[in-house]
Amino acid sequence: MGYSVIVDSSNFEQEVIENSHKNLVLIDFFATWCGPCKLLKPILEKLLEEYDFILATIDIDLHPDLAQKFGVEGVPDVKIAFEGEIMQGFVGVLPEADIRDLLAQFNLKSDLDSKLEEMHQAMANKDVPKAKILLDELFAKYPNHPQLILEASKFLIRLNRLEDASKMLKTIGVIQKEYYAKAQGMQTLIELKKSLENPGETELDQLFAQAARLTLIDEYEAALKLFLQIVESNRKYREDGARKAMLGIFNILGSDHPLTKEYQQALILVLY
Structure with a gap:
């Protein structure tokens, strides 16, 4: 500090x-x-x-x-x-x-970011108790920090505590411009997680389920390719669910991310 x-x-x-x-x-x-x-x-x-x-x-x-x-x-x-x-x-x-x-640029690293990296490593090692301890320590030190709320929500989504994650994300308001779009994107993750409970049996169902699983493990490029394929095949599938999923990923990545720029353009070409 x-x-x-x-x-x-x-x-x-x-x-x-x-x-x-x-x-x-x-x-x-x-x-x-x-x-x-x-x-x-x-x-x-x-x-x-x-x-x-x-x-x-x-x-x-x-x-x-x-x-x-x-x-x-x-x-x-x-x-x-x-x-x-x-x-x-x-x-x-x-x-x-x-x-x-x-x-x-001056090699300064946030204490919050350092601790979050530890938490990510714990999750990668499937050490959920350690990840929870680290999150609890961070919330005690940085209460109501929007970046921490996003990370904790993602943690809850992985534990399938979807309602708790959704409630937490709703605490990030529109005024917090930098984080609000990401919070909306995280709500998309919750909907994708729910969709996997009853994935369906058609070819498009299986394609959507595969894209949803990829999204939930942060394999965004592979997921975007599949969602775009669904939009090309059937725009109305799941009430425009594939396009909405792509917009959710764009929100998570941010407007300046290379994948967002690439697939926004690709989506526009498909739609118009």
């Missing part, structure tokens, strides 16, 4: 430059009247709970000398101090995911 410090001219050298040789320092130039600054602040503070970096905050109205020295023309303006050097970070409000990507 990192920490935040208020910086001015008297402590800038110590808190920013010297400390940057031990920890990455994000320098948040802000103003109390700045609306975007108020939006960015809780994002940075949330990341401080997961990452080991220093957040140095500088009020440009109180310390215009520092703002001028580092070429701050608009706020929020986040600079990066690393190994004694000051470099540009970003101006304005970045999505949380983009700031995480920025931290990753």
Whole structure:
């Protein structure tokens, strides 16, 4: 876990430059009247709970000398101090995911992500009790964290506790844009899991069941190929179920994922 410090001219050298040789320092130039600054602040503070970096905050109205020295023309303006050097970070409000990507460029790893990797390994080893212990520890440390809710829901789906998973996913609201689409995609996983209880006997039934099983073990490319094949064969099958399943996978992967881009285009060509 990192920490935040208020910086001015008297402590800038110590808190920013010297400390940057031990920890990455994000320098948040802000103003109390700045609306975007108020939006960015809780994002940075949330990341401080997961990452080991220093957040140095500088009020440009109180310390215009520092703002001028580092070429701050608009706020929020986040600079990066690393190994004694000051470099540009970003101006304005970045999505949380983009700031995480920025931290990753400096080899910073979230404590949450590290623990989740342990949980994934436990699941791969079919050590469900250990996975549950790790999830319980994470919920105690990061209550209501949307990424953790998604992971716990997936864990519950694998245990066939579908109603519990669905209830948990519904706690992620539309306002949490970065996670809401993924939560909707996870609801698709629940429907696919339910479909396997009575898969049917026709050729399309078996194809759909195979695609559903592949989706549930994260074999998304193979699943998308089969769902697309079903759409080509019979758009009305399971009330457009194959197309809806593909949209669910797109939500899980995200709009920028190569598979999403490839199969969105392929789906459009089939439909139109």
